[in-house]
Amino acid sequence: MPKTADALKPLLWEPQNLVRAIEAAGVTLWSWNVDSDALAMDERAYDLWGIPRSTDVKFEDLSAHIHPADRDRVRAAFTATRAIVGAFEIDFRILIGDELKWISARGQGDDAGIVKRVMFGIFIDVTGRKQAEEGRELLAGEMSHRVKNLLAIASGLTAISSRSTKTTNEMARELTLRLTALGRAHDLVRPVPGQTEAASALLGDLLSVLLAPYDDLGAFSGRIRVSVPRMSVGESATTMLALIVHELATNSLKYGALSVDTGALDVSCSAQDGPVTVVWTESGGPRIGSPADVKGYGSKLVERSVTGHLRGSIDYNWAEEGLVVTLKIPPERLST
Known part of the structure; x- marks a missing residue:
């Protein structure tokens, strides 16, 4: 069993350990094609939004679940992300039936981190904190x-x-x-x-x-x-x-x-x-x-x-x- 810090570091990047860390933190993953507006999410993100898994979604599909009072603000924020220098974060409410949740969306703006016209980020359920x-x-x-x-x-x-x-x-x-x-x-x-x-x-x-x-x-x-x-x-x-x-x-x-x-x-x-x-x-x-x-x-x-x-x-x-x-x-x- 590795005991030193140098010996432990390689374990951080093993795929199964990254998944464990993401699940432990309550983090869900998303990617967004800046040209086609298509969104891809991991299974936990689909569950968070109350959307059937493996469904093809775009931002407008998610928008239907956003609280009406927050919808325009979130649309504007996502549209403006490419003009933002550095990391961005926005908190908003979503409605899943009669249940209200607070979501924090985080990512990187100013085209940083774009791979083949795709941006990457995370969703976190912050309902308890709110x-x-x-x-x-x-x-x-x-x-x-x-x-x-x-x-x-x-x-x-x-x-x-x-x-x-x-x-x-x-x-x-x-x-x-x-x-x-x-x-x-x-x-x-x-x-x-x-x-x-x-x-x-x-x-x-x-x-x-x-x-x-x-x-x-x-x-x-x-x-x-x-x-x-x-x-x-x-x-x-x-x-x-x-x-x-x-x-x-x-x-x-x-x-x-x-x-x-x-x-x-x-x-x-x-x-x-x-x-x-x-x-x-x-x-x-x-x-x-x-x-x-x-x-x-x-x-x-x-x-x-x-x-x-x-x-x-x-x-x-x-x-x-x-x-x-x-x-x-x-x-x-x-x-x-």
Whole structure:
């Protein structure tokens, strides 16, 4: 058995070892005739694109599988490869039935490496990397949004505390209590794994904890009124509801009824034969109009939480007397 580096190097170029290395790296091979537009691919590339093996293909055949939003960009990139000096790389999406994949195409431009009018390159499935990148971007966006919201909330709670106290000591004590309650509410959005068991929260208790920091006199006894039937909320649904209520309360504190001392908020709930319906009704606040057609990050976050995990719906009624939000959730999703 060869042991030294010089003795191992010849093994690198043995055909079977090259194939092993290519398969281990998840690399698939392609060649492209720059005159006839014909493409040749290895069997793994055909499988990657969802095309029957040994089928004669041209770029236009592959183009049918490229995501419509990427198709023109990929066409232009392949056409321009001969003008590119050095290596080129382009990432794009393909659709195989209902499955979406990210592909990275790599090769050599500026006619380098052309043999008898044929260029050579590789395809790599980079779906996992792209999904990880999207996850990081989503997390970064959510964290940025939460930090901005918390700063706005802290400012609003300071204003609320100043209206209901007479001395700096009273204000400091009350503001500390409100910020502590805000911390408890924020914890509900990110529960510690394993800390709770199944459906352990009551809807009324959940709303009480979430809304307590925003009420001049505390939830249920001040300008925030909650009327809900006794029902349990599962751990997963608790996380989603906490996020939704937190976002609505933040917006109300910045723009709606909770932004002024004359405003009031009523939260009611009905649960009969159909879905559980939660109605958020603001009154006594400043006049508001419908938001712009372009939704902010918070609105998108709420909509994704409602329609995604909760499989429910959310409706906004921008009435002159105040915002009314109607949230409908299937009862089986509330208990998960």
